[in-house]
Amino acid sequence: MLDETVFRTDALPVADRFDYWVELLGRTHAPMELRCDCTDDFRASQRVLDLGAVTVWSATYQPLVFRRTPKLIRQSDPEAYHLSLVVQGSGTGEWPTRETAYKPHDLFVTSTSLPNDIRSSTGGPVTIIALETPKALLPLPPDMAPRLVGAPVSAREGMGALLARFLTQLTADTTAYQPSDGPRLGTVLNDLVAALFAHLLEAGDRLPPETRRRALTLRIQAFIREQLRDPYLxxxxxxxxxxxxxxxxxxxxxxxxxxxxxxxxxxxxxxxxxxxxxxxxxxxxxxxxxxxxxxxxxxxxxxxxxxxxxxxxxxxxxxxxxxxx
Missing domain, CATH: 1.10.10.60 (Homeodomain-like)
Structure with a gap:
């Protein structure tokens, strides 16, 4: 089994639950301002998988407002990309370059270095599967980040579906893996994220030749993994x-x-x-x-x-x- 950490708010006194959740997300993602209408009896759970440099976590929580402000960025920036696969729930996200609505089977990208304001819709609980990967591991120019954050990505087709299937399968059952498999799985996920970013950017000649070459290699490697069972590969x-x-x-x-x-x-x-x-x-x-x-x-x-x-x-x-x- 992979190295993992599981947390549920019902293990804490009611009065401590929301504050601890804010602190926990600050450690697993980045410091944020959170608001919720249910702080008097907040309910949430989180499961974190350690995959070396890459972290994957699944979480279910009551509707929230997540805000990453310029002040918080100046105080602490892990310099990572965060991808969220929406499993249940809906809402909107505001970034410096766009505003996007999201719903189940959507993927959206945030950057710990850019402000955002993400609001869950009112109603039932929200469930996401999230991925954190350091920017240093992605072969894309950092000035491309504003073009990526908030970009709507369907998890039903193409590169989005490939990444979503991998995340869903991985978090559904980790018993088949050993702790030593974690960094290897992290490498696969990082390759899929890099290929997805290259696809989203539709960069063409705007990217340096070496970056375009690397992005193409990553797309090919993702294709190979998807077609491994094909005897004619x-x-x-x-x-x-x-x-x-x-x-x-x-x-x-x-x-x-x-x-x-x-x-x-x-x-x-x-x-x-x-x-x-x-x-x-x-x-x-x-x-x-x-x-x-x-x-x-x-x-x-x-x-x-x-x-x-x-x-x-x-x-x-x-x-x-x-x-x-």
Missing amino acids: TPATIAAAHHISTSYLHRLFRDEDATVAEWIRRRRLEAARRDLTDPALRAVPIHAIATRWGFPRAADFSRAYRAAYGTTPKDHRHQGLNGHK
Whole structure:
């Protein structure tokens, strides 16, 4: 299981709940002014996943007003981007460059370095899944932030849907992961965020060539992860899907310490490795898991697995599932 922290306001005296919630959000996000009509009996819960430099948290709370002011920014700025996937509830957000209404299946972006005023609608509780990632990890010019914050993003299609599915699946059940998987999952999420930002900016020639190149690489990597089970996933099909030549695709991956084929093989081995130690898949034969992830020949899978992890798939499954008996 991943490293996680769970908090519920009902564990505290009624009089302390709202003030503690304000303090908690200041630690998990950034210091904010909060207002609520239910401070006399405030109810909220939060679950935080530690993924190395990236943090993911899900929360349910009564309608609030969140305000990040210039004064608070001057006092403390973790210099991060915050993405919220709205699961339940609606409201509006005001940023220096726009005002946006949000509803379930929307994603919206905020920056800890820019003021905002986010108001939940009145009525029932609000549920979100949120992601925090340091700006330093994203290969986009910092002056592009005003174009990103508050931009409406649908979680039903395209890059927004890809990120939303990953966040939803991750927060639904962490038992299949080990604490050491946290930083790797954080890296995947950061890549998806960078690809989403590049898509939102529609930057074209406004971005430096190296940044455009990196953004394209991130989009391709996200595409590969989405298509890993496709037995016909090859450099040629990947290049065609992104309207580039195969030779240019290979040049993009020169900085990834792996060829395109090697990068695909590593991701498939990682996926198979997770499935092998998933208690829910205990009855699924090893060869079926291998085939699912693009290794139709058992001998090829065993050889690649041993080369990558120093053990056989059978031995790793036995060791990994012992703790779940």
